[in-house]
Amino acid sequence: MAHGDDGYTPALAAAAQHAQAWLDSLSHRPVGPSLHASELAAVFGGPLPPAGMPADEVVNFLANAAGPGLMAMPSGRFFGWVIGGTLPAALASDWLVSAWDQNAGLRYATPATAAIEEAAGQWVLELLGLPSTADVGFVTGATMANFTGMAAARWRLLADAGWDLDRDGLFGAPRIRCFVGRERHDTVDLGLRYLGLGQPTQVPADGQGRLVPAALDAALAAGTGPALVCLQAGNLHSGAFDPFTEAIAVARKHGAWVHVDGAFGLWAAAAPELRHLMRGCEEADSWGTDAHKTLNVPYDCGIAIVRDPSALRAAMGLHASYLVHDAEGPGDPFEKVPELSRRARGVPVWAALKSLGRDGVAAQVGGLASAATAIAQGMAALDGVEVLNDVGYTQVCLAFGDDDTTRAVTARIIEEGRVWMSGSRWRDRDILRVSVSNWHTSDDEVAIAVDAVRSALAAVRNS
Structure with a gap:
């Protein structure tokens, strides 16, 4: 060379x-x-060739x-699961992150990325109305954001109970009682499993999946000892938010730590017309979200937020003689996440927020919710289509009579390829779930979505 x-x-x-x-193809390619x-395994696999x-x-x-073999997930016609697209500034800055190749664990070694992530973290706190003194860590996704918040909870609850977790581990420790709403996301249970906290107690939920505070009170009162309560901002199916003010008041009465899984719903606080959904959420102890979903940055960008920095850093940090610390700063990034070596995944968050500004974030989040409302209204006008949830955020659940018909319509929509909507099961019914998470979704995509359902339902009826 x-x-x-x-x-x-x-x-x-x-x-x-x-x-x-690829980006140019998204407006017209099948999703x-x-x-x-x-079928692709043979193309990419086989013996490793001797020559490069x-x-x-x-x-x-x-x-x-x-x-x-690519799914057009960045398309405005993709409504599956809860998966956002990527904003231009976020995508381009992510390329820079790869080119810069900074190990973002140490503030002293990578001052530029540390400063960028610190600014992004403060902007996130400001946008979401969370305590300005909270610690913010950039993790891989919502699962690890929840894990990180609950790890801080585990450390603090056991320390307050007189147990040295770092020295003695979990064996013999006071049991932490964990409480979740019946319709929480399964990754909350996964985080509890990772932490060795076992299966949580399920608290009844209402018809939209919101935890019932009186039931939480009764469950907490039924026992004693350290307690962790996990609430939800944005139900996977209905989009509903737990009643934070009432539920957190109950948790406080029993001395419990409150963690909020806000994978896609935490961002409602950034839109004035949606902020009421998050009322009282700022009183929790920790929060987790995924910036890829509602904010629309590239994957590998969860955000863990913890009110008590000492608990977070005790749970996540380490000390080693070979690491060079920045004595002037607010601590090292690795003290706030489950990793030592990592990419500077907070940089695309900074870029997205810088490109949008406060008003742009509000417009983007509000636009997703407005598109979901428009889709629900269009679907409700179709003969034989039921909208099963109260559409107040970004999720729409549909059914087409019996389960067999709903499954057939779902399969037909996926086969036709104009849009992608994923099937699920909610309230003992098979459903078609529409998740509006992409900044590209406009009135045109809404119209395409409604027409795709109309066409698929007609095809199933005529088959």
Whole structure:
């Protein structure tokens, strides 16, 4: 290789060309992939070749071969699960993060990314109306954000009970009683499992999936000892929010730590017309969210927020002689997350917020909720379509009479490929779930979504 020819220029040029072609295709390509993983395995697998391939040729091969197996998740016509797109500034800054190749664990070693993430964290607290003194850590996603918040809870609850978790571990420790709403997301249970806290007590929920405060009070009163209560901002199916003011008051009466799973719903606090959904949430002790969902930054960007920095840093931090600490700063990034080495995943959050501003974030979040309302209204006007939830945020649940018909309509929609909506089961019924999470979703995509359901239902009826 000649001096100065490091191979980056042709490889990055190829990547930029393929990336732009992919983005340009999103407005018209079928949403679903055309090949299955088993069909693509032979293309990408086989014995490792003895000789390598130039970097730009690798990129070309990768992009061309992967194309048929890609789901158009960044499309405004993708309504599956709760998956957002990516804002231009967030995408471009994520490329820079990879090029900079900074290990973002130490403030002293990577001052630029540390300062950027600290600014992003403060902006998030400001937007969401959370305590300005809380610690903010950038983790992989909502699962690890919940895990991190609950890890801080575990440390604090046991320390307050006189147990040294760091020295003695969990064996023999006072049992932490964990309480969740009946319709919490399963990743909350997963985080509790990771933490060795066992199966939580399920608290009854109302018809929209909101935890019932009186039932929480009764459950907490039925025992004694340290307690962790997990609330929810944004039910997976209905989009509903737990009654934070009442539930947190109950938890406080019993001395419990309150964690809020706000994977996609925490951002409602940024939109004036939706802020009422989050009333009282700021009184919790920790919060978890995923910036990829409602904010629309690239994957690998959860946000863990903890009111008590000492608990978070005790749970997550470490001390080693070879690490160089910045004595002037607010602590090292690795003290707030379950990783030592990591990419600077908070940089795209900063870029997204910088590009949108306060008003832009409010408009984006409010726009997602407005699109969901428009979809629900359009669906409700179709003969034989039931809207099962009270649509107050970004989720819409549909049924088409009996379960067999609902499953058939769901399969037909996916087969046609104009939109993607995922099936689920809620309130003992099979449903078609519509999640509006992408900043690209406009009135045109709303109309396409309604027409796709109309067409699929007609095809099922006529089959």
